Amino acid sequence: MKMEEVSMSSLDNSKLEALAQDILSDLVEDACLGLCFEVHRAVKQGYFFLDDTDQESMRDFEIVDQPGLDVFGQVYNQWKNKECVCPNCSRSIAASRFAPHLEKCLGMGRNSSRIANRRIVTGNNTNNKSESDQEDNDDVNDNDWSYGAEKKAKKRKSDKNPNSPRRSKSFKHKSNMMGPRRRMDNQESPRMLMKDEAFSQ
């Protein structure tokens, strides 16, 4: 059915508004009635009061709203300060550091083999005692941003195997540099003359 254009345009805003309110009112009433039917059926079928238990149980399981407790009434940060004893090294470790410590201690984490290798290298050159006395040994090693780890990393680089191929490479590199430099030195300082040069002149 087409809307009558004449009647539409003659309506002012207040009438449209009243119409909107009417429609809303209808919808709300519809929702209320819907709820009534739903409840009535639940009552007659006997399932309306199913989620209620006796008063005592209701009180037992009521939601807890106290500071420091969760909704079940348990203390939720009581493991922050607890300490656990490591079954491997028998040290007392803070709970939050326990899992990473176990990883290193048992040799099972991602980096534990790397750290163990590093330690073997430094263990040959420096005194082992100073490292094992530190309490947070594990943390310092795997923390990229700590100054202590940086120092150790730098130290280890210098302790690399002197027989590694890298070393000989640097000698090769030096000899290559000799070529072009030689000519320059000839002109500027006679002191830099090589044995060969003396003869070729």
Add this chain to the structure above:
Amino acid sequence: MSKESRMKATVNQKLTEMGERERLKELLRAKLTECGWKDQMKAHCKEVIKEKGLEHVTVEDLVVEITPKGRALVPDSVKKELLHRIRAFLAQHAT
């Protein structure tokens, strides 16, 4: 029938035909559940039932007790949103 009531009938018919009425109903129901209105009303129902007795309560009892309170307890935000949708529909299809 007056001009306005004819208009109203036409609008209502259009609302139903286009499915907008159903959508609005669903939207209203969802909003009312979300804001806790339904739970409030259910709690009120429990009181009414305890008063009238579980065996003897009728639909009429519930309707009479629930509807006025229900209308009053609808939050303004929900009303506003529904009105917005209705006005948009009217603007689009009634003028």
